[in-house]
Amino acid sequence: MQTPTLLQRARLPRWLLPPSWPSAGSQPALADLRFANGRVQSVQPHQPQNEHITGTWDLNGALVLPGLVDAHTHLDKAFTLPRMGAVQPGLLGAIEAMMVDRRSWTEADVRERAGRALQWAYEAGVTHLRTHCDWWEPDTQPLAWSVLRELAEAWAGRLTLERVSLIPLHLYTDRSAAMTLAATVARSGPGALLGGFVHSTNWDPQALRHLFEAAQHHGLDVDLHVDEELNPAASGLATTASLLQAMRFEGHVVCGHTCALAAQETSTALATLDAVAAAPITLVTLPITNLLLQDATTGRTPRLRGITLVKEARERGIPVLVASDNVQDPFCPVGSFDPLEALAAGVSAAQLDAPFDRWSEALCRSDWLRRSPAKLPLQSGDSADLLVFTAADAWGFPSRSQPRVVLRGGRVASGQVPTHWTTPQPATEVTS
Numbered sequence: 543m544q545t546p547t548l549l550q551r552a553r554l555p556r557w558l559l560p561p562s563w564p565s566a567g568s569q570p571a572l573a574d575l576r577f578a579n580g581r582v583q584s585v586q587p588h589q590p591q592n593e594h595i596t597g598t599w600d601l602n603g604a605l606v607l608p609g610l611v612d613a614h615t616h617l618d619k620a621f622t623l624p625r626m627g628a629v630q631p632g633l634l635g636a637i638e639a640m641m642v643d644r645r646s647w648t649e650a651d652v653r654e655r656a657g658r659a660l661q662w663a664y665e666a667g668v669t670h671l672r673t674h675c676d677w678w679e680p681d682t683q684p685l686a687w688s689v690l691r692e693l694a695e696a697w698a699g700r701l702t703l704e705r706v707s708l709i710p711l712h713l714y715t716d717r718s719a720a721m722t723l724a725a726t727v728a729r730s731g732p733g734a735l736l737g738g739f740v741h742s743t744n745w746d747p748q749a750l751r752h753l754f755e756a757a758q759h760h761g762l763d764v765d766l767h768v769d770e771e772l773n774p775a776a777s778g779l780a781t782t783a784s785l786l787q788a789m790r791f792e793g794h795v796v797c798g799h800t801c802a803l804a805a806q807e808t809s810t811a812l813a814t815l816d817a818v819a820a821a822p823i824t825l826v827t828l829p830i831t832n833l834l835l836q837d838a839t840t841g842r843t844p845r846l847r848g849i850t851l852v853k854e855a856r857e858r859g860i861p862v863l864v865a866s867d868n869v870q871d872p873f874c875p876v877g878s879f880d881p882l883e884a885l886a887a888g889v890s891a892a893q894l895d896a897p898f899d900r901w902s903e904a905l906c907r908s909d910w911l912r913r914s915p916a917k918l919p920l921q922s923g924d925s926a927d928l929l930v931f932t933a934a935d936a937w938g939f940p941s942r943s944q945p946r947v948v949l950r951g952g953r954v955a956s957g958q959v960p961t962h963w964t965t966p967q968p969a970t971e972v973t974s
């Protein structure tokens with residue numbers, strides 16, 4: 543049964559349901575989801591059926607999520623680690639190793655590695671993926687940029703791929719050079735954003751202003767690597783928030799990492815978060831790479847976590863997404879382009895409570911990547927792009943979340959459908 547018409551007794555996360563949804567004990571009541579023409583037709587609290595309807599899957603409480611968003615990846619660098627020698631620990635050591643490897647990149651090499659990454663993401667149930675792309679030359683478009691554009695076109699309809707130009711801040715020092723860079727990015731097709739690497743080692747508030755002025759002028763959204771360090775003096779995020787307010791910036795802004803908040807005095811960090819909430823800015827936290835790259839010294843066990851203040855951010859209504867970042871490159875030896883893996887790391891590193899009912903939202907809200915209205919709760923007319931977890935439960939989630947059935951447009955795109963879902967049950971045994 544590859545095209546169900548009814549998912550019976552589905553366990554949806556609380557954030558995806560309307561406030562009036564009934565409870566069963568401490569949990570939301572199970573749901574019945576009907577599909578038609580690849581879309582959700584209705585979402586209702588479960589009602590026992592008197593007869594078996596063809597196309598019914600009885601999930602018996604299996605967890606269901608909408609299609610996943612991987613808000614921050616690096617497809618151009620993916621899978622480069624196996625061909626590298628020893629890499630110095632920490633962020634700056636990884637950047638150095640990457641610079642050497644990049645000299646031998648070809649279009650075919652990038653296409654093969656990034657294509658493999660997209661295939662893995664697709665199988666995991668990702669419907670929207672944003673990649674950064676290293677852009678180190680002021681006058682030349684990097685070879686990977688156009689390959690990623692080709693891949694975005696090739697994958698359209700299956701997965702939305704956005705590209706961010708990851709440009710070191712010093713290339714924006716000169717205002718006209720900043721304008722030229724933004725013009726090149728804006729001309730390079732849909733799904734392109736202006737990006738930057740903002741760190742205390744290259745700090746230049748004037749260059750950051752030029753970046754935003756150039757983005758504003760060319761109508762680009764912005765996605766930055768900001769304060770990916772534990773230096774409490776790092777002020778990229780605070781400066782970004784005040785610049786956006788002062789300029790009345792009209793695009794959407796995402797700031798990734800912002801680890802330095804965790805190293806600052808609480809009052810300083812919280813004042814910055816208040817400004818981030820007002821700006822507004824979406825934050826993306828990357829727990830796997832932060833744990834691996836922050837407080838990293840050879841032969842010494844790390845003491846600090848490097849995770850930004852996700853709970854304090856959510857408390858202020860700031861959208862926070864959890865994403866993969868680097869996968870199997872000098873920045874990060876592990877990873878699989880499965881956002882659930884990043885969430886699992888975040889649950890431990892940031893002590894996230896209610897991972898399914900609350901924090902799975904951080905893997906699903908593509909509207910948080912741009913200025914677009916929220917599509918909540920799950921309702922009639924939404925695309926039937928859904929993940930059904932065959933072995934996980936809401937208590938241990940995201941443990942055992944690897945076995946999953948991915949529905950795209952209501953059809954099974956990957957995964958094994960358990961036979962007991964499709965076997966008709968006697969009506970008397972169907973309970974809520």
Ligand SMILES: [Zn+2]
Pocket residue numbers: 614615616674767798867868
């Ligand atoms: Zn990154």
